[in-house]
Amino acid sequence: MSFGFAIRVQGNYALFTRPEMKVERVSYDVPTPSAARGIIEAVYWKPAIRWVIDRIHVLNPILFTNIRRNEVSDKVPFNTAKSLMQGNTNKDFYLDILTARQQRASMILKDVDYVFEAHFEMVPKEAGPTDTVEKHYNIALRRLRKGQHYTQPVLGTREFPAKVSLIENRDEIPKSVLEGEQDLGWMLYDMDYSDPENILPIFFKAKMIDGIIDLQNVLKAS
Numbered sequence: 134m135s136f137g138f139a140i141r142v143q144g145n146y147a148l149f150t151r152p153e154m155k156v157e158r159v160s161y162d163v164p165t166p167s168a169a170r171g172i173i174e175a176v177y178w179k180p181a182i183r184w185v186i187d188r189i190h191v192l193n194p195i196l197f198t199n200i201r202r203n204e205v206s207d208k209v210p211f212n213t214a215k216s217l218m219q220g221n222t223n224k225d226f227y228l229d230i231l232t233a234r235q236q237r238a239s240m241i242l243k244d245v246d247y248v249f250e251a252h253f254e255m256v257p258k259e260a261g262p263t264d265t266v267e268k269h270y271n272i273a274l275r276r277l278r279k280g281q282h283y284t285q286p287v288l289g290t291r292e293f294p295a296k297v298s299l300i301e302n303r304d305e306i307p308k309s310v311l312e313g314e315q316d317l318g319w320m321l322y323d324m325d326y327s328d329p330e331n332i333l334p335i336f337f338k339a340k341m342i343d344g345i346i347d348l349q350n351v352l353k354a355s
Contacts, residue, residue, distance in 0.1 A: 136270045137187065137252040139300040140277065142172055146198075147242040147288035152321060152334065158202075158239035160289065162195050163341065166348055167323045168288075169249045172295055175286040177273040180259040189346040190248035192309050198243045202292070207233040245288060248306050274299070309344025316340055322351060 142164075149161040149168050166186045173184050209228050217226055253273070255266060276282070277299035286295040300306055317339035325333045337351045 136266055137250060138173075138273065138277065139303045139306055140173060140176075140249045140251065141298045141300055142169075142245075142247045142249060142286070142288070143296045143298075144245050144288045144293055145243065146293045147245045148239060148293060149242075149289045157237055158241070160197070160240060160242050161320060162242075162317055163191050163320075163339070163346065164189060164247060164249075164288075165321045165323075166351075167321065169247075169251070170323075172286045172288075172297065173249065173251055175284045176282045176297060177269075177276050178283070179264075179269065181256055181261065181264040182253040182269050183256050184251055184253050186249055186251050187347075187349050188248075188250040189348065190250070190306060190309060191311060191341065191344045191346070192246040192248065192307050193244055194310055196243050197240055200239050200241060201236050202239055203234050204237050205230055205233040206235045241293075242288075246307075248300065250303070250306075311341070311344035314340065314342050317346075322348075 147160065147164070148158060149164050151159050151161055166189070169186045169189060170184045178184075205228060207228060209226065213226060253269065255264070277297070280298070282297065285291070286297050287293055288295045319336045320339040322335045322337045325335055339346060
């Protein structure tokens with residue numbers, strides 16, 4: 134039995150923000166592996182498993198459009214939240230969006246259609262005696278078939294919801310309209326949380342061939 138999945142993800146707009154853009158939002162040309170993983174985790178996530186993205190299929194042409202969005206420039210202070218959690222009710226806990234609101238330009242993707250080939254691996258230190266590969270595979274399969282999710286899957290930001298569906302037979306993955314080889318440059322792969330005091334980004338050299346980004350050996354090559 135194969136424990137991998139082919140998951141189709143579609144939406145009107147997407148924004149996979151480039152971290153080097155400090156003010157205005159500019160999307161990568163394609164989803165980052167961590168964004169793809171986040172979409173699948175919205176459908177099914179447990180501490181006992183870890184999702185791994187094997188391939189990203191980009192089915193539609195890569196099209197950009199510009200919009201302006203309202204964002205807030207402030208964050209609720211951590212110390213205030215911590216104080217309230219400890220029982221101190223003398224502090225206000227809110228964010229005034231009228232004074233903190235800023236309008237920013239965003240360069241986003243439109244009319245996106247992807248297929249993520251993915252599998253999960255067990256996390257031994259988190260898995261209990263009842264956690265088996267077959268158990269989690271069948272739960273994920275059932276949720277994908279029924280269109281269930283714990284949180285709304287989004288294409289980069291919560292303003293852009295994603296439609297998620299299962300492709301039962303990988304031979305039925307639609308063919309991309311993109312042809313040839315395209316160098317996408319350095320791209321965020323994921324965040325390294327091995328040291329909670331020093332969380333580091335992991336980048337990789339992304340290459341797309343006939344609309345497919347193969348990620349199976351990306352960490353070895355980077």
